[in-house]
Amino acid sequence: MAYMALLVAGLLEVGWAAALKASQGFTRLGPTIITIVLIILSFYLLNIALKQFDIGTTYAIFTGIGTAGTATVGMLFLNETISVGKISALLLLLIGIIGLKLIEQPAKGK
Known part of the structure; x- marks a missing residue:
């Protein structure tokens, strides 16, 4: 669940x-309303991922x-x-992000 939350949080970004x-x-x-709603959802899902993973690696992936x-x-759509x-x-x-994830140790107490 935390991996999916992190992936979707990054995509919402x-x-x-x-x-x-x-x-x-x-x-x-x-577009302003869409921006605000997506920011809130993105950070909500990031928070879910932070309950499982270390902050440094999680934020780097996000x-x-x-x-x-x-x-x-x-590049593809905005010229x-x-x-x-x-x-x-x-x-x-x-x-670099993949490297961080590969060397990540589980968060203490989790």
């Missing part, structure tokens, strides 16, 4: 980042999913530039 862009500085009501996902959405450098940096980020 991608959603709220895209909605934040669409809100145009909170001047558009619909933000990594959000960072990589948001950058990918930007942001695509480059070998960007893709390489995203792969390096993902390798």
Whole structure:
């Protein structure tokens, strides 16, 4: 359950980042409401994951999913530039997150 909560929390971060862009500085009501709702849901699920996992690794995975996902959405759907450098940096980020998870020790008392 905690793994699923963490994955969905990270994916919701991608959603709220895209909605934040669409809100145009909170001047558009619909995207603003979507942003706020997705932030709340994302952090609620992050909190569930934190009950099972260490904070450092959990937050790195959460933000990594959000960072990589948001950058990918930007490149694929928002006409942001695509480059070998960007893709390489995203792969390096993902390798680091996977590495953190592989060396993670269970949280004390859990």
